[in-house]
Amino acid sequence: MFLYAFRLLQRQPQRLFLTIAAIALCAVMMLFLLATYRGVADGSVDYIRRNGCDVWVLRQNSTNLLRGTSFLTAAIENEIRSCDGVRDAHPVLLLLPSLHRGAQRATVFLAGYDHTQRLGGPPALFAGRGVHSDSDIVLDRAFARKMEVGIGDTVSINGTRLTVCGLSTGTNAFVIQYGFVTLARARSVAGIPDLVSLYLVEAAPGAIPDRLVRRIEEKVPGTAGFTDGTFLENNLAEMESGFLPLLFAIAGIGVVVMTVILSLLLGITILERRRDFAVMKTLGAPRGYLPGSIAVYALMLALFGIAAGLGMFPLLVSLVERISPEINTVTTLPHVLLVVALCIVVGEGSALLSMRRLHSIYALEVYQ
Amino acid sequence: MRSPEATVFRMRNASRNFTHGAGVTHAVRGATLDGVSGEVLVLLGPSGSGKTTLLSMLAGLIRPTAGSVELFGHDISGLPPQALQRLRAARMGFIFQTFHLFDVLKVEENITLVQRFNRVERAPAKRRAKELMEILEIDRLAGKYPSELSHGEKQRVAIARAVANRPELLLADEPTASLEWNQGLEVVALLQRCAREFGCCVVCATHDLRMEEVAGRVLRITDGVLTGTAEGAVGAGIGSDADAEKKRAGDGGTIKKPAPQDGTGQYVRIPD
Numbered sequence: 012m013f014l015y016a017f018r019l020l021q022r023q024p025q026r027l028f029l030t031i032a033a034i035a036l037c038a039v040m041m042l043f044l045l046a047t048y049r050g051v052a053d054g055s056v057d058y059i060r061r062n063g064c065d066v067w068v069l070r071q072n073s074t075n076l077l078r079g080t081s082f083l084t085a086a087i088e089n090e091i092r093s094c095d096g097v098r099d100a101h102p103v104l105l106l107l108p109s110l111h112r113g114a115q116r117a118t119v120f121l122a123g124y125d126h127t128q129r130l131g132g133p134p135a136l137f138a139g140r141g142v143h144s145d146s147d148i149v150l151d152r153a154f155a156r157k158m159e160v161g162i163g164d165t166v167s168i169n170g171t172r173l174t175v176c177g178l179s180t181g182t183n184a185f186v187i188q189y190g191f192v193t194l195a196r197a198r199s200v201a202g203i204p205d206l207v208s209l210y211l212v213e214a215a216p217g218a219i220p221d222r223l224v225r226r227i228e229e230k231v232p233g234t235a236g237f238t239d240g241t242f243l244e245n246n247l248a249e250m251e252s253g254f255l256p257l258l259f260a261i262a263g264i265g266v267v268v269m270t271v272i273l274s275l276l277l278g279i280t281i282l283e284r285r286r287d288f289a290v291m292k293t294l295g296a297p298r299g300y301l302p303g304s305i306a307v308y309a310l311m312l313a314l315f316g317i318a319a320g321l322g323m324f325p326l327l328v329s330l331v332e333r334i335s336p337e338i339n340t341v342t343t344l345p346h347v348l349l350v351v352a353l354c355i356v357v358g359e360g361s362a363l364l365s366m367r368r369l370h371s372i373y374a375l376e377v378y379q
Numbered sequence: 380m381r382s383p384e385a386t387v388f389r390m391r392n393a394s395r396n397f398t399h400g401a402g403v404t405h406a407v408r409g410a411t412l413d414g415v416s417g418e419v420l421v422l423l424g425p426s427g428s429g430k431t432t433l434l435s436m437l438a439g440l441i442r443p444t445a446g447s448v449e450l451f452g453h454d455i456s457g458l459p460p461q462a463l464q465r466l467r468a469a470r471m472g473f474i475f476q477t478f479h480l481f482d483v484l485k486v487e488e489n490i491t492l493v494q495r496f497n498r499v500e501r502a503p504a505k506r507r508a509k510e511l512m513e514i515l516e517i518d519r520l521a522g523k524y525p526s527e528l529s530h531g532e533k534q535r536v537a538i539a540r541a542v543a544n545r546p547e548l549l550l551a552d553e554p555t556a557s558l559e560w561n562q563g564l565e566v567v568a569l570l571q572r573c574a575r576e577f578g579c580c581v582v583c584a585t586h587d588l589r590m591e592e593v594a595g596r597v598l599r600i601t602d603g604v605l606t607g608t609a610e611g612a613v614g615a616g617i618g619s620d621a622d623a624e625k626k627r628a629g630d631g632g633t634i635k636k637p638a639p640q641d642g643t644g645q646y647v648r649i650p651d
């Protein structure tokens with residue numbers, strides 16, 4: 012089986028090349044989608060994941076940061092602080108202003124936080140330092156690259172000039188990137204002095220976050236509290252509901268296209284080698300030999316295609332990063348294995364589809 | 380070498396019809412024929428007379444519509460397709476007019492593949508292929524693809540492939556029809572050697588009258604009817620003194636152990 016399938020591939024170099032290229036492209040596309048998904052998932056929730064607070068307090072009916080508006084008054088800060096089991100509460104104001112640099116303009120997910128505190132700021136700094144004063148801004152690294160700004164450069168929001176003091180990572184949510192300023196600066200930019208979006212609550216030692224949530228919601232009407240884990244899940248679910256269907260649709264199209272291409276190719280190969288298969292039947296090839304050869308042929312195509320795809324993938328990623336820095340890709344081993352498995356399944360599925368043609372080849376054809 | 384007179388096939392009153400639409404073609408009608416090992420049986424007949432149909436029945440590729448065909452003691456009507464496939468792989472060899480080599484495989488691989496069909500391990504299959512290529516003087520072609528060979532060379536490869544599994548029955552359909560005169564002669568001699576030295580029962584459907592000279596028996600088929608059995612030279616060299624030997628034996632075509640010599644005067648044994 013192996014020998015015949017291998018020689019068949021070898022003797023049709025042009026077809027081999029085209030098929031491998033098609034499979035490689037499909038594999039690359041699937042890998043890229045998965046890597047983008049991982050990148051978006053990480054970038055969307057890293058701010059939450061790495062924040063380190065125990066309870067998130069938002070406006071009632073708000074469940075996540077990504078798609079929702081939450082406004083709370085600054086006045087409730089003390090009420091939250093005075094709840095049993097609360098060690099501290101830190102206000103954060105989230106805005107979606109336009110950021111300008113020269114003629115360039117882009118929307119930034121601006122977080123104003125109490126820069127004197129540990130919580131609410133960028134999850135990780137790639138370069139520079141954190142926010143020290145009202146004239147500082149930390150920008151997401153990919154956003155900065157897109158805007159072609161570096162540390163020390165000046166940008167403006169609503170006419171307020173800010174100096175880029177640091178570049179953060181884990182703050183790229185694909186469709187939007189984070190920026191960080193002081194709470195006072197965010198309020199002045201928004202022109203709403205006494206509003207915040209949410210509070211990051213630290214629990215006192217020994218306090219159970221679940222109970223804390225209930226206590227805060229009871230004591231401060233109009234708020235919704237979430238433990239860190241629940242809030243992370245909410246945001247992931249929100250991100251996935253917007254992104255996963257698209258991802259699945261594109262990946263699904265890729266799989267269908269690949270299956271169609273492969274089964275057509277295998278079908279053509281079977282018809283072209285019809286005489287060989289008839290001769291094999293006459294010469295007493297075991298029952299599994301013919302379908303086995305097709306399966307091995309498809310498997311080899313899939314494996315060569317995957318290998319080519321894996322070779323091409325890093326090139327594609329570096330190219331995309333250069334063209335669109337805000338596209339953050341994270342490639343993981345499980346995703347690579349998933350794509351490999353999918354390509355093999357598609358290969359064997361196509362083989363299975365085209366094997367039906369073998370039934371209509373008769374040994375007697377050798378005498379025609 | 381097998382026992383020279385073992386019955387390989389037995390055909391009794393076998394007929395084969397093909398229906399197409401309202402019409403019926405009686406391709407073979409009531410054929411009765413036995414084949415024994417070591418014998419060259421030549422089937423002569425005009426185009427459309429039923430030669431290939433008869434061979435196909437002997438191969439178990441089609442079943443008779445009436446009568447019976449027994450292969451190696453088994454009635455093919457009662458055998459499941461897989462058993463027939465096993466019989467073809469293990470006990471039969473095939474030679475075709477247009478060679479039907481696997482052109483994506485090299486010469487040596489063509490000869491090993493059929494042995495793999497017969498579940499021979501890779502190493503002994505390769506050894507056997509080498510041995511046969513040497514005997515058939517095609518060892519220098521081992522690494523070539525069939526498209527690089529002459530017709531005569533292709534048919535030699537096909538013969539090597541056909542005998543690779545040491546078949547008891549060798550079915551050849553017009554083996555010389557695509558060949559030039561000399562190449563045809565070589566093939567005729569080789570088929571004769573297969574019978575004589577390997578003990579195969581060779582059944583050869585042909586138009587080639589040269590085959591008569593090496594035939595143990597010549598059968599004529601017209602309109603599906605085996606019209607007569609003429610005796611030919613029994614298992615001896617082309618135009619050799621086998622006729623004389625047969626006459627001495629006075630047995631009218633019974634298989635005789637051949638003289639240790641082929642048409643070229645060289646004795647090359649095909650090992651079994």
Ligand SMILES: Nc1ncnc2c1ncn2[C@@H]1O[C@H](COP(=O)(O)OP(=O)(O)OP(=O)(O)O)[C@@H](O)[C@H]1O
Pocket residue numbers: 397398399404405406424425426427428429430431432433
């Ligand atoms: N599968 C088939 N379906 C219908 N008719 C068939 C089939 N096979 C053979 N025949 C018919 O049976 C008859 C005998 O055919 P066969 O091929 O056995 O002849 P042949 O002696 O081998 O001829 P040739 O020398 O041309 O090869 C022909 O009339 C042919 O058309």
Ligand SMILES: [Mg+2]
Pocket residue numbers: 430431432552
């Ligand atoms: Mg014929």
